[in-house]
Structure formats: structure tokens, C-alpha cells
Amino acid sequence: MGALSNLRVIDLTQVLAGPYCTMLLADMGADVVKIERPGGDLIRSNPPFVDDADEEAYGGYFQSVNRGKRSLELDFNDEDDRDDFLSLVEEADIVVENYRAGTMEKYDLGYETLSEHNPELIYSSIRGFGDPRTGETHRQGQPSFDLIAQALGGVMEITGHEDGPPTKVGPGIGDLFTATLNCIGILAAVNHREQTGEGQYVDTAMYDAMLSMTERAIYQHSYTGEAPSRRGNSHPTLFPYDAFETADGYAVIAAFGTNHWREVCEAMDRPDLATEYPDAADRLEHREQLREEIAAWAEGIETETLVDTLEGRVPVAPVQSTDEIFEDPHVRDRKMLVPVEQPGADETVEIAGSPIKMTETPPEPGRRAPLLDEHREELLKDGELEPADPETAADD
Incomplete structure (x- = not known):
């Protein structure tokens, strides 16, 4: 039984931000009922597929963020379907929509x-x-x-190389970080309800979340009056803190502490640099020369x-490809x-596992995503929301 196995979530979300939020809840044991529009979530048909898109129920995009949920197809233009939805809401703890x-x-x-x-309902929305x-x-x-x-939240303006264009971060952080914050808000509302019996509205905006994520740019602008821009892989106030090209790839070095700086100089067989630039301020002032x-x-x-x-002396790591991630024993040891x-x-x-680790109620992200409308009979049996059976809820 997961830490949230006492919670029932009605999930009206689709694509990425909302499904990722409810996936986090499902991984931790919540019974997540995914209400899908006629035809299902827009990303069911998105690639990649293992072999044949016509034969497979959905692609990797949908599988990754909808594991462990139950599916019910409803049309809100239909009065009977709206009534069925309301009957589910009456027995639910949380509704999430985006x-x-x-x-x-x-x-x-x-x-x-x-x-x-349902006066105790927690209603949560994720919007732009x-x-x-x-x-x-x-x-x-x-x-x-x-x-x-x-783009709006400042992420692109501070991402990329100094002489290059604004660049988006590779993963969809506008969706994923917003979803994570929304999940935190939901759990805070659950705790409030436990103390007071009150439900409430939880709201997280993607623009707001990105502004929160670029907190460094905000305080830099406030303190200095200057708008930070792109610095590649370097840090505005720490050095060395950068990616460096090697003979066969790239590695990152984060040696801004004086003890770490000495270790780098020793490895380079350049003790003179440790003597000439002993202070962090000196190294930051001469960063271009030292980077070279x-x-x-x-x-x-x-x-x-x-x-x-x-390694072991200085924070350092290779820049890994996805192939290398799959081969890294740490990833297997951590069940990621x-x-x-x-x-x-x-x-x-x-698919990617859960980074949330718990000793007594570890998240269980191992059940596949549902087929469209797969759980209609069990969900609407006798007009009540039936509990999920963790052994059979995602079986064919």
C-alpha cells in the first residue's frame, strides 16, 4: 500500500503537465481515474512505438506519464456522462484538470x-x-x-551560449516543474483538509512556475539592475563551474571551492595557478584566462x-548520452x-522510474498505462467508484 493509497484522484488532464502531476500521485499509491474525452488523450497516438503504431494501444509518450492509472471515456456534452462524472466526484478526494x-x-x-x-473536494488546475x-x-x-x-518565464533568455540565440531547455520543464509544484500544492491541501475538513482550490500556472525556476535571474536583476543573459554552461558567480571538451566527449567540473581548485591545479600539473589565484574572487575575475x-x-x-x-577529490562527471545512462549501474541500483x-x-x-524513495511506502511505478475506457465496468459498477485492485487494475 502506497503512502497515498487512501486518496482517490479524478484526472481530467492530458498531454504532459497534468498527467505528470497525477502520475506522481499514482506512483505513491493514489487511485487515479483518468477521465478521457471521446477518442482519448491527444497524445495516445504520439510516437515512438515498439513496432506497429496500428497494433499498439499507445506510444511511449502516453505510457511514460500515465502508468498506474485507470481509464474511463466520458463526453461532457452528454448529460448521462456528466451525471456519471458527478457520481465519481462525490466519492473522490481530488480533481485535477489542465x-x-x-x-x-x-x-x-x-x-x-x-x-x-463534495464540500471536502480538493480541485486543482494547471494552466498556462x-x-x-x-x-x-x-x-x-x-x-x-x-x-x-x-520563453515568457526567462528560461530561454538565460539558456544557450553567449553568442547564440535564446534556447529552450531540452526536457519540457515548463510542464514538468509546474506539474511537480502542483502536486506539492495538492498534498498541502490534503494536509489542510485533515486538520480542518475544508477542501480548496489549488492553482499552478506554467508562467509562474518558470519564473520561480529562474529565481537566480530575478534576484540578480533586483540586486544589480542588470538583466542576466546567456552564459553557456558556466555560472555567473562561481568558477570553475563549466563543461569542458575532452579528447572523446565532454566532462563537467564544479571546482569553485578553494580546496577543489587546488586539486584541479594539481591534476593539471599547474601548482602555479593555485598560488597565483588563491581566492574565489580572483578566479572569477580571470575566468576567461583560466577557462582556457x-x-x-x-x-x-x-x-x-x-x-x-x-573523482573523489573534485565534483566531476561525464556528460552522458542516453545509451550511457542505460548502462550506468547507479540507474539500475536506484530502480530508475x-x-x-x-x-x-x-x-x-x-520508462523512467520514480525519484521519490521512501523506506516504508516506496512508490511503485510498475503498472502500465491504461487502455482507453479500460475500467468502465469496474468504475461505474452500481453507480459507485470502486477501489482499484493493485493486482489486476492494469492487466489485460
Whole structure:
């Protein structure tokens, strides 16, 4: 039984941000019921597939963030389906949705309506620009995706090389970080309800989340009056803290402490640099010259040699490819690759595991994502929300 096995979540979300939030809850034991529009979540058909997209129920995108959930297909334009939805809400703890502001109200299924049916309900939304209930803005109602959030929130402006264009971060952090914050808000609301019996509205905006993530740029601008911009892989106030090209790849070195700096100088056989630049302020002032010294040393040796030379003495690591991540024993030891069934392919695939580790109630991300409408009979049996059976809920 997971830490959240007492919670029932009605999941109205699709694509990435909302499903990732509810996936975190499902991994920790919550019974997550994914309510899907007619035809299902928009990303069910997104690649990659193991072999045949026509035979497989969904691609890797959907599998990765919808594992461990139950599926029910409902059409909110249909009165009977709306009634079925309300019957589920009455027995639920949490509703999560990531529509544009005002969408649920069009079906008379907004927070105020649902809380009348279940006064202790926690209603949570993830939107590009938040909800008027928690702070009205002219941007609400506009569509938003990860790229939009990264652009507006300052992430792209401070990502990339100094002489290059603004660059998005590879993973969809506009979705994923927002989803994680929303999950924290939901759990805080659950704790509040335990103390007071009150439900409430939880709202997290992608723009707001990105601004929170770029906290360094915010305080730098406030303190100095200057707008930070791109610095490549370096740090604005710490040195050395950068990626360096080696003979066969790249390695990162974070040696901004004086003790670490001495170790780097020793490895480079340059004790003169440790003597000439003993203070962090000196090293920061002469960072360009010193970066060239380290770069010249690094490019003459292989990544493995560089890492082996400094590891244990200086924070250092190779820049790994995904192939190398799959081969790293740490990843297996920490159960960060999880095998799941791929319906229609007759084999298993691997998805990212849960980074949340707990000694008594460890998260269990091992059940595959549901087929569309797979759990209709068990969910609507006798008009009540039946509990999930962890042994059979995701079986064919």
C-alpha cells in the first residue's frame, strides 16, 4: 500500500503537465481515474512505438506519464456522462484538470459546482497563466505549451551560449516543474483538509512556475539592475563551474571551492595557478584566462581519464548520452528504469522510474498505462467508484 493509497484522484488532464502531476500521485499509491474525452488523450497516438503504431494501444509518450492509472471515456456534452462524472466526484478526494480557464464552467462542472457535490473536494488546475480565482490576468484563456512558458518565464533568455540565440531547455520543464509544484500544492491541501475538513482550490500556472525556476535571474536583476543573459554552461558567480571538451566527449567540473581548485591545479600539473589565484574572487575575475587553461588540459585526455583523475577529490562527471545512462549501474541500483508491458507489441519497454524513495511506502511505478475506457465496468459498477485492485487494475 502506497503512502497515498487512501486518496482517490479524478484526472481530467492530458498531454504532459497534468498527467505528470497525477502520475506522481499514482506512483505513491493514489487511485487515479483518468477521465478521457471521446477518442482519448491527444497524445495516445504520439510516437515512438515498439513496432506497429496500428497494433499498439499507445506510444511511449502516453505510457511514460500515465502508468498506474485507470481509464474511463466520458463526453461532457452528454448529460448521462456528466451525471456519471458527478457520481465519481462525490466519492473522490481530488480533481485535477489542465484545460484553459473557463472550460469546465461551460459544462457547469467548475469548482463551485463540484464542491457543492463534495464540500471536502480538493480541485486543482494547471494552466498556462493560472486561474482568475487566485489572481486574474489578461493572459488567462490564452493557450500555452512548454515552449511558451520557457520563453515568457526567462528560461530561454538565460539558456544557450553567449553568442547564440535564446534556447529552450531540452526536457519540457515548463510542464514538468509546474506539474511537480502542483502536486506539492495538492498534498498541502490534503494536509489542510485533515486538520480542518475544508477542501480548496489549488492553482499552478506554467508562467509562474518558470519564473520561480529562474529565481537566480530575478534576484540578480533586483540586486544589480542588470538583466542576466546567456552564459553557456558556466555560472555567473562561481568558477570553475563549466563543461569542458575532452579528447572523446565532454566532462563537467564544479571546482569553485578553494580546496577543489587546488586539486584541479594539481591534476593539471599547474601548482602555479593555485598560488597565483588563491581566492574565489580572483578566479572569477580571470575566468576567461583560466577557462582556457583548463580547456587546453581537458582536450588532451579522454573523458574517462579526466573523471578518474578528479573523482573523489573534485565534483566531476561525464556528460552522458542516453545509451550511457542505460548502462550506468547507479540507474539500475536506484530502480530508475522500470519495465512495463506495451499492449499490442507483446513485449516490455522501459520508462523512467520514480525519484521519490521512501523506506516504508516506496512508490511503485510498475503498472502500465491504461487502455482507453479500460475500467468502465469496474468504475461505474452500481453507480459507485470502486477501489482499484493493485493486482489486476492494469492487466489485460
